[in-house]
Amino acid sequence: xxxxxxxxxxxxxxxxxxxxxxxxxxxxxxxxxxxxxxxxxxxxxxxxxxxxxxxxxxxxxxxxxxxxxxxxxxxxxxxxxxxxxxxxxxxxxxxxxxxxxxxxxxxxxx
Amino acid sequence: xxxxxxxxxxxxxxxxxxxxxxxxxxxxxxxxxxxxxxxxxxxxxxxxxxxxxxxxxxxxxxxxxxxxxxxxxxxxxxxxxxxxxxxxxxxxxxxxxxxxxxxxxxxxxxxxxxxxxxxxxxxxxxxxxxxxxxxxxxxxxxxxxxxxxxxxxxxxxxxxxxxxxxxxxxxxxxxxxxxxxxxxxxxxxxxxxxxxxxxxxxxxxxxxxxxxxxxxxxxxxxxxxxxxxxxxxxxxxxxxxxxxxxxxxxxxxxxxxxxxxxxxxxxxxxxxxxxxxxxxxxxxxxxxxxxxxxxxxxxxxxxxxxxxxxxxxxxxxxxxxxxxxxxxxxxxxxxxxxxxxxxxxxxxxxxxxxxxxxxxxxxxxxxxxxxxxxxxxxxxxxxxxxxxxxxxxxxxxxxxxxxxxxxxxxxxxxxxxxxxxxxxxxxxxxxxxxxxxxxxxxxxxxxxxxxxxxxxxxxxxxxxxxxxxxxxxxxxxxxxxxxxxxxxxxxxxxxxxxxxxxxxxxxxxxxxxxxxxxxxxxxxxxxxxxxxxxxxxxxxxxxxxxxxxxxxxxxxxxxxxxxxxxxxxxxxxxxxxxxxxxxxxxxxxxxxxxxxxxxxxxxxxxxxxxxxxxxxxxxxxxxxxxxx
Numbered sequence: 001x002x003x004x005x006x007x008x009x010x011x012x013x014x015x016x017x018x019x020x021x022x023x024x025x026x027x028x029x030x031x032x033x034x035x036x037x038x039x040x041x042x043x044x045x046x047x048x049x050x051x052x053x054x055x056x057x058x059x060x061x062x063x064x065x066x067x068x069x070x071x072x073x074x075x076x077x078x079x080x081x082x083x084x085x086x087x088x089x090x091x092x093x094x095x096x097x098x099x100x101x102x103x104x105x106x107x108x109x110x
Numbered sequence: 111x112x113x114x115x116x117x118x119x120x121x122x123x124x125x126x127x128x129x130x131x132x133x134x135x136x137x138x139x140x141x142x143x144x145x146x147x148x149x150x151x152x153x154x155x156x157x158x159x160x161x162x163x164x165x166x167x168x169x170x171x172x173x174x175x176x177x178x179x180x181x182x183x184x185x186x187x188x189x190x191x192x193x194x195x196x197x198x199x200x201x202x203x204x205x206x207x208x209x210x211x212x213x214x215x216x217x218x219x220x221x222x223x224x225x226x227x228x229x230x231x232x233x234x235x236x237x238x239x240x241x242x243x244x245x246x247x248x249x250x251x252x253x254x255x256x257x258x259x260x261x262x263x264x265x266x267x268x269x270x271x272x273x274x275x276x277x278x279x280x281x282x283x284x285x286x287x288x289x290x291x292x293x294x295x296x297x298x299x300x301x302x303x304x305x306x307x308x309x310x311x312x313x314x315x316x317x318x319x320x321x322x323x324x325x326x327x328x329x330x331x332x333x334x335x336x337x338x339x340x341x342x343x344x345x346x347x348x349x350x351x352x353x354x355x356x357x358x359x360x361x362x363x364x365x366x367x368x369x370x371x372x373x374x375x376x377x378x379x380x381x382x383x384x385x386x387x388x389x390x391x392x393x394x395x396x397x398x399x400x401x402x403x404x405x406x407x408x409x410x411x412x413x414x415x416x417x418x419x420x421x422x423x424x425x426x427x428x429x430x431x432x433x434x435x436x437x438x439x440x441x442x443x444x445x446x447x448x449x450x451x452x453x454x455x456x457x458x459x460x461x462x463x464x465x466x467x468x469x470x471x472x473x474x475x476x477x478x479x480x481x482x483x484x485x486x487x488x489x490x491x492x493x494x495x496x497x498x499x500x501x502x503x504x505x506x507x508x509x510x511x512x513x514x515x516x517x518x519x520x521x522x523x524x525x526x527x528x529x530x531x532x533x534x535x536x537x538x539x540x541x542x543x544x545x546x547x548x549x550x551x552x553x554x555x556x557x558x559x560x561x562x563x564x565x566x567x568x569x570x571x572x573x574x575x576x577x578x579x580x581x582x583x584x585x586x587x588x589x590x591x592x593x594x595x596x597x598x599x600x601x602x603x604x605x606x607x608x609x610x611x612x613x614x615x616x617x618x619x620x621x622x623x624x625x626x627x628x629x630x631x632x633x634x635x636x637x638x639x640x641x642x643x644x645x646x647x648x649x650x651x652x653x654x655x656x657x658x659x660x661x662x663x664x665x666x667x668x669x670x671x672x673x674x675x676x677x678x679x680x681x682x683x684x685x686x687x688x689x690x691x692x693x694x695x696x697x698x699x700x701x702x703x704x705x706x707x708x709x710x711x712x713x714x715x716x717x718x719x720x721x722x723x724x725x726x727x728x729x730x731x732x733x734x735x736x737x738x
Contacts, residue, residue, distance in 0.1 A: 085287050089311070096315050096402045100355055103406065107418045108347060 032074040039063045129663035131215035132622050136222050137201035137517060141510075143226050144193030150233065151185035152584060154178045159541070159577040162570050165562035175558035176243035177260065181233075183246030184264065187360070188271060189229040191502050195367045196225075196278055198509045199306045201517050203282065205613035205620060206300045208291025208629045208636075213284040215661045216710075221278035223671035228271025231678055235263035245556060247357070250338035250349035254330055259682055261331060265324045266678040270671070272317055272324070279313030282306055291612075292652040293631035297391070300611040300634075301377075301384060304391050305370030308398040309363045315402065316359035323352035332685045347412060354405035362401040365497065366394060368505030369436060372458045375508055376440050378608050379455035380447025383635060386439040393432035393439075400429045410481045419478040426476035433469060437462060452606065453527035457508035460535050461501065468496030471546065486556070489549025495542045507534065507587070515605040519619045520598055526590040530583045537579025544569045544576075603648065610635040615648035623658050626725045627651040658720045666706050673702030 010018070043063050046056050073079040078087055127135060157178050161170045170178060204212055212218050235241040242264035244253040253261045286307045290299070299307075327349070329335035336342035338349050377384040384390065406414060406422040440462065449455070471493040475481045484490060507530070514522045548569050553560060560566050604614040612629060613620075615637040630652035633639050640648055677699025684692040 089283075089314075092311065092399075093315055099403060100319070103418075104348075104351060107406070107414050108345065108351065 028079075029074050032070045036067055036070055039067055126663075128668055129665045131211075131219045131661050131663055133200045133204050133212050133215065133218060134517065134619060134622070136218050137197045139222050139226075140193045140197035140200060141517070143229070144190055144197055147185050147189035147229055147233075148191075148194065149584075151182055151190050152581065154182035154185065156577060156581055158182060159574040161558065162560070163574040164571065165560055165564070165567050167559055170558065172558045173240075173243065176245075176556075177236075177241040179556060180242045180245050180248075180260075180264075181236075184232065184242070184268075185229075186498075187246060187364070188268060189225075189232070191364050191498070191506070192275060193225055193229075194506050195309075195364065195502070196275075198302075198371065198506075198513060199282060199309075199367060202513060202613055203303050203306045204285065204289070205516070205616065205624060206303045206611050207286065207289060207294050208612050208625060208631060209285060209289040210624045210628075210658065211661070212281050213289055214281050216664060216667065217277050217281050219664070220667040220670060221274040221281065223667045224274030224277065224674070225271045226274075227671045227675040228267045228269070228274060231270060231675055232263055232267030235260055235267075238263075247353055248327070248349075249353075250327065250330075250346045251340075253327065253349075254338060261327070262682050265328045265331070266682060269321065269324050269328075270674050270678065272321055273674075274671075275313055276317045276321075279310040279317070282310040283314060286310075291625075291629050291631050294636075297388065298631055298634045298636070300370075301373035301387070301390055301394075302367070302370035302611075305366040305373075305394055308394050309366045312359045312363045312366070312398055312401060316356045316363065319352045320356035320360075323349055323356070326352075332681070347409075350409055350412065351405070354408045355402070357408065358405040359398075359401040361494075361497070362397060364502045366397065368461075368502045369394065371505045371509045371512070372440065372461055374611070375454045375458040375512060376443045377610055377635070378512075378606060379450045379452055379458075380444045381450070381608050382443055382447040383638075384439070385442040385445075386435075387634060389435055390439050393435045396432040397429060400425065400432070404429065407476055407478075407481075410478045411485045423476050423478045427473055430469060430473050437466060450608070452511075453522070453524055453531060454508040454512040456528065456531050457504050457511070460531070461504045461508075464496060464500030464504065464535075464538070468493055468500050471496065484549065486554055487549035488545045488553045488555060491555055492542045492545035492549060495538075495545075499538050499542070504535075507531070510587070512606070514594070515601045515618045516613055517619060518595070519600050519617075520594050521601055521605055522590050522594050526586055526593070530587045530590065532583075533579050533586060534583030537576045537581075537583060540576025540579060541573050542576070544572050548573070604637075610638040612636050612649065615640070621728055623660060623720060623725075626658075626729060627655055628653050655722055655725060657722055658725070659717055660720060661717045662715050664710075664715070666710050670703050670706040670710075673699045673704075673706065675699070676702060 040063075043060050046059055072090075077083065127139060130136060130139075157170060158175070161167050161175055161178075163169075200212070200218070204210070232242075238259065240258045240260045242248070242253075242256070242260035244256050244261060244264075248261065248264060253264075286299070286303060326335070326337040330337050330339060330344075336344040338344045338346045340346055373384055373390060404422055404426045406418060407426045410419050410422075440458075444459075471489070475484055475490070475493060511522050511527050514520070548566055551564075551566060551569075553564075553566050560570070601618055603609075603617055605618060606614070609615075612631075615629070616625065628651070629636065630650040632650065637648055640650065677696050680692045680694070680696025680699055682692075683689055684696055686692070
């Protein structure tokens with residue numbers, strides 16, 4: 001569909017704007033990268049410190065969930081515009097999977 | 111391209127349908143093959159009713175009865191109801207949102223052919239050593255004990271056709287999210303498009319559990335795995351969970367499009383804007399969500415424990431709320447409208463009391479203690495036929511009459527339509543109303559005969575007579591179709607004269623590119639707004655007349671699906687171990703499938719363009735008003 005492709009020359013202001021946006025995004029990514037490394041360190045520390053498994057398991061699962069969210073929003077661009085539907089379907093799917101697993105765990109395997 | 115092929119001979123027409131990627135033709139394919147399976151399932155239903163006509167009947171043997179019963183359920187749900195609804199979604203939804211086709215035309219065709227070959231494979235079991243006989247729910251303990259290949263036909267056939275349905279569901283989701291015409295916001299989408307959207311989301315989320323269940327079943331039966339085998343540490347209840355995690359959303363996959371069809375009909379023939387549009391939309395979404403939280407109400411008597419039963423009982427009762435919202439909105443749409451009692455409208459009005467009756471018995475069964483009494487009795491049979499026949503099948507018939515002119519360009523006879531309705535409607539209530547009482551009197555489901563001393567004779571005889579009425583209704587509908595097709599009186603854009611949505615603004619049947627110019631949508635009931643403002647063309651345009659880019663047809667979907675069909679035979683007989691041909695057949699089938707995938711990936715197919723001149727020619731050729 002060649003006629004749909006528009007070639008657009010950026011003005012100076014737009015150029016500056018895009019630059020600022022990119023810098024901001026880069027900062028966000030670096031911050032969340034640092035946070036993720038920090039979270040991983042916590043996870044390793046809990047294991048190394050030899051806490052009770054009943055403490056370690058929930059902490060690691062929680063940290064994992066936080067990491068997934070950081071990953072999705074800052075690295076897989078879900079924080080950008082136009083990802084509302086994607087987020088809706090992903091969270092619906094997670095919700096359904098969660099209900100399923102919760103029910104099977106409590107009803108069948110407990 | 112396809113408009114040229116229409117004028118060619120029979121062979122060219124067949125080739126055209128085999129290679130088509132046009133959503134309107136795929137709708138024809140879905141409707142025809144879904145209709146064929148509907149007839150097969152109907153014949154199986156008649157066999158069941160003949161067998162149960164009188165006490166101690168020996169028309170069918172016990173084993174054959176189990177096969178007929180299983181195939182009736184499986185065929186009607188997977189191969190009839192769903193594909194026919196997919197036919198209407200395909201035919202109407204892209205037109206309603208002002209799109210030229212679905213997002214992935216090739217996948218649309220692939221989805222159909224996978225469903226088709228899966229269905230054929232399943233039905234070939236009749237001729238190849240016996241059909242599946244463990245009920246449409248195929249509970250694991252029974253299914254694992256079943257001899258012969260019946261269950262293997264079930265698992266493999268449903269796997270293939272399940273691929274097809276999943277592909278169609280994803281396709282519709284992408285289409286609705288991305289291909290709405292300018293101005294068509296979510297809250298301006300017609301309700302049928304909304305229900306298609308939510309039903310597709312349910313397909314996306316509900317089919318994977320079924321696939322996993324079937325996969326486990328295949329491994330248990332064919333490769334000696336023990337997922338469901340209690341003796342070896344498996345758990346037979348897991349199948350029930352997996353099946354119903356799929357199975358309950360599945361019934362909403364069926365009923366939501368039916369709700370959408372009726373919403374359209376109520377608005378069109380009451381000549382009023384749909385009452386409480388926003389509430390209807392949110393009720394649809396809520397029903398979709400609740401659909402995933404109630405599956406264990408099919409398993410109250412399994413022994414899940416009081417807590418689980420209470421949670422699922424409550425969740426089930428909550429569903430009655432959004433459904434009730436819908437019922438009241440429909441009633442208020444009719445209220446004060448200038449009503450036209452056309453055939454679709456009669457179906458829609460008959461649907462309300464029928465479906466409410468099914469819904470009320472549903473809430474009764476949601477009460478877990480009462481369900482212990484009702485479980486596995488004819489009361490359950492009566493309930494789910496009230497919601498599926500009284501909801502989905504009435505919607506299918508209504509939509510057949512409503513959308514026939516849009517799909518084929520001719521009007522089904524209103525007179526015969528009403529005859530069909532009365533036979534079917536009376537027959538339906540005669541067959542199933544009395545089964546509530548049979549259930550309360552203690553008659554169990556799924557049992558091939560009953561004794562003369564149990565007092566069930568008269569009610570069963572009445573029920574069988576009702577089934578005959580339904581059969582007559584369907585036959586009249588078929589006659590109607592034949593007569594209409596032979597007469598071939600072409601109709602214009604808006605044959606019901608009160609069309610509200612975009613599909614009625616274009617010719618019947620629409621040109622293969624649907625819209626020469628993409629429409630601009632200014633509100634809910636787009637076409638109605640333009641009509642009321644005296645716009646002769648029926649729509650505003652969002653773009654000047656330009657050349658249109660269209661996809662090429664392709665035979666690859668047929669070949670790809672056929673490969674899986676062939677491979678299934680190899681897989682099915684491979685584990686008998688006494689034949690030499692299954693392995694080569696399995697490999698050959700997979701080679702065909704993956705080979706055609708490779709071909710599709712390597713060969714660029716950029717489609718073709720329709721020039722402005724052709725479009726102008728089409729418009730001049732009188733085609734825009736539907737005549738040839």
